[in-house]
Amino acid sequence: MTTNDLAIIISTYFSLGLQYEEIIGLLAQRHNVILSMRTLKRRLASYGLYRRKNFSDIFQVAMFIFEQLKSSGCLHGYRWMHSRCLQNGFIVQKEMKELENVVETWNAHRIRKSKHCDINGRPMVLYQAPFLKGTEDYSLPLDNVELNACAEECDFDDSDCDNDILDLADILMEENSWTKTRDPYDRATLYLQMRDIIKQNL
Template sequence: MHLRCVQSGINIDRETVRHLLGILDPEGVQQRARRRLQRRRYHVSGPNFLWHLDSYDKLKPYGICINGCIDGFSRNVLWVEAYVTNSDPSVIAGYYVRTVRAKMGCPRVIRADLGTENGTVRQMQHFMRTNFQDAFAGDRSFLQGTSQHNQRIECWWSVFRKHCTQYWMNLFEELKDDGHFSGDFLDTSLIQLCFMNLIQDDIDTTVKEWNCHRIASSRNRHGPFGRPMVMYTVPQLYGTQDYLVPVQHDEVEVCETECQFKSRFPCDKDVFNLCTLLMNEAGIDKPSNADQGLHLYHFLRTTILRQI
């Protein structure tokens, strides 16, 4: 309120504002003093009751598109995948079906934003939950809303950026500032070829570390607290149970026919074949770290542009 007064041209000190609020809004002051204005608490009954699904676009301008899913109870990350797209519904469905097949079960509920890329997952979740009679069966098994309501995965993206993507964002931004990345088809394909697998390896390491680290208790956060992997796999230690819904093998097979799974080519197939030929001629192996990736990127870009 003091800041609003200053921005409105009223020259007043904080103490005067405090006394005036006590006169004009005594009930509000009393409520704040008693700390009765609290954020709504996030609560999930147990693991696999609610999965949060979302796409991450910070590296998308460079051709690296990321999608992830996290368990709402344990904060155990179920998948984070880097690929050439995160807007194709059949690709996102592929991540979902692969996880469902590995667990031979689906969650009670999935929450996602309003993006069209989640449409196929929504249909598959409805299909697998059709014959159940619980309160979240059928159409109620998939919730869509704004990003603010998808808070578990949105919160985790900030951790993900700090421990993984910020480094790659800085690297690619430097390439762009130096005039070595224009954003066209060739440059984007070369970024995908040189860095896609490196970024996925970095993602896998980040996810593994997160799932095994200990979430410490805090008065400003609501539990449970502990290691996400333990909370996810042994919910009995936390007084709850696994809410995974069993699925039939034939149901998974039907869903798989509607999915598109990640290709073995990290970029456009023709660009991949050309670059593989150039690498073989020059005796260059695929990169195993960021410096080698940069060297390969500059070599391929210079060689191809010289031939055009």
């Protein structure tokens, strides 16, 4: 494995939001590369990758969060939103005051009555205590067994990938008898293997 390959692997694991210990474990287990914590941190610094520096522009992060809140993101907590930010290339602090302000602003705004709906109020109040506004609680308790069964049946494809690349990836998976997996570490390894093969054939 070349130094450049190792840099790409470490950068990929770092961008997935993995902890330092997880990166060291993956390097040892999957790539037979043994690094100390100190060496890993030094290499990440040489690549310009920091956990607490180079944060993304707060305006771009806020716009991304508002887009997530329009869809299913409004049903999740800050940990889920933080991981979505990381997955989409935003470097943010979990405790970032500005993000807390975004959440507070969203929950503080008032939903007004419209000709299609008589219910009005603050989003968090409507979600947590719908009976205060004279409406029913439409949320349903979920059984974890049923939820896990549904998750296994679903394949969440948030890919913005080109269709030709997706077709090529499907061909590579079939030729090499690779299978889709839900394990993020296996997915990262699969991605690196596919990327290497595609690079060699270009």
